[in-house]
Amino acid sequence: RKEVEQDPGPFNVPEGATVAFNCTYSNSASQSFFWYRQDCRKEPKLLMSVYSSGNEDGRFTAQLNRASQYISLLIRDSKLSDSATYLCVVIPYGGSQGNLIFGKGTKLSVKP
Amino acid sequence: DAGVTQSPTHLIKTRGQHVTLRCSPISGHKSVSWYQQVLGQGPQFIFQYYEKEERGRGNFPDRFSARQFPNYSSELNVNALLLGDSALYLCASSLHEKLFFGSGTQLSVL
Numbered sequence: 001r002k003e004v005e006q007d008p009g010p011f012n013v014p015e016g017a018t019v020a021f022n023c024t025y026s027n028s029a030s031q032s033f034f035w036y037r038q039d040c041r042k043e044p045k046l047l048m049s050v051y052s053s054g055n056e057d058g059r060f061t062a063q064l065n066r067a068s069q070y071i072s073l074l075i076r077d078s079k080l081s082d083s084a085t086y087l088c089v090v091i092p093y094g095g096s097q098g099n100l101i102f103g104k105g106t107k108l109s110v111k112p
Numbered sequence: 113d114a115g116v117t118q119s120p121t122h123l124i125k126t127r128g129q130h131v132t133l134r135c136s137p138i139s140g141h142k143s144v145s146w147y148q149q150v151l152g153q154g155p156q157f158i159f160q161y162y163e164k165e166e167r168g169r170g171n172f173p174d175r176f177s178a179r180q181f182p183n184y185s186s187e188l189n190v191n192a193l194l195l196g197d198s199a200l201y202l203c204a205s206s207l208h209e210k211l212f213f214g215s216g217t218q219l220s221v222l
Contacts (some may be wrong), residue, residue, distance in 0.1 A: 004154075042215065043202055043213035043214060043215050043216055044155065044202075044213055045213070046210070046211070087154050087155075095168070096143075096160070096167070096168075096206075097143075097206045097208075097209055097210065097211045098143045098144075098145035098160035098162070098167065098168065098204065098206050098211065099145065099157050099160050099167075099168045099170075100145075100147075100155075100157060100211065101157065102147075102154030102155045102156070103154050104152075104153055104154050105153075105154050
């Protein structure tokens with residue numbers, strides 16, 4: 001079983017749609033969780049951290065369920081500029097910011 | 113301020129050759145990490161260095177090696193290149209709790 005698994009995608013949605021990405025992680029001792037965004041042929045960039053209490057940044061909401069080892073990302077009112085690959089990321093137990101475990105990524109295409 | 117810089121941006125090598133990739137972290141960042149991203153996959157951790165010491169190593173063969181210099185820049189070396197080493201190699205530097213990636217070196221092995 002892979003350490004971090006994501007929806008296979010791709011997700012093709014119209015502008016204005018709400019889209020949800022899911023991710024599961026295998027190691028219950030994992031300590032920190034993130035969503036990164038990666039545009040085609042570019043480097044990954046931090047989108048947001050994920051906390052058990054849930055956190056929101058504008059149109060983006062992230063949620064962590066430690067009991068189910070499940071992480072989610074919700075994007076409301078999708079924009080064309082949201083088209084990218086979204087990577088679920090975990091810091092393993094004993095790891096640090098320099099040692100991240102990435103999921104395979106889910107590609108999102110927002111169409112006019 | 114300059115971000116994480118990597119060189120070269122693109123590289124073409126043949127099987128069996130070796131390659132050296134370079135990375136300069138953001139000024140003040142003492143930790144450098146290397147990742148390999150094969151097309152269609154997420155980045156995979158290779159090495160982390162902090163204050164010139166190896167802090168972590170991913171599941172890569174001994175053909176992969178790295179080092180960090182006193183100015184915190186870093187090199188990733190890959191010997192005896194295989195076709196499967198073709199990938200985007202990403203360097204990242206970190207300070208405290210935030211990680212910043214360079215734009216990567218695209219390596220093609222023919």
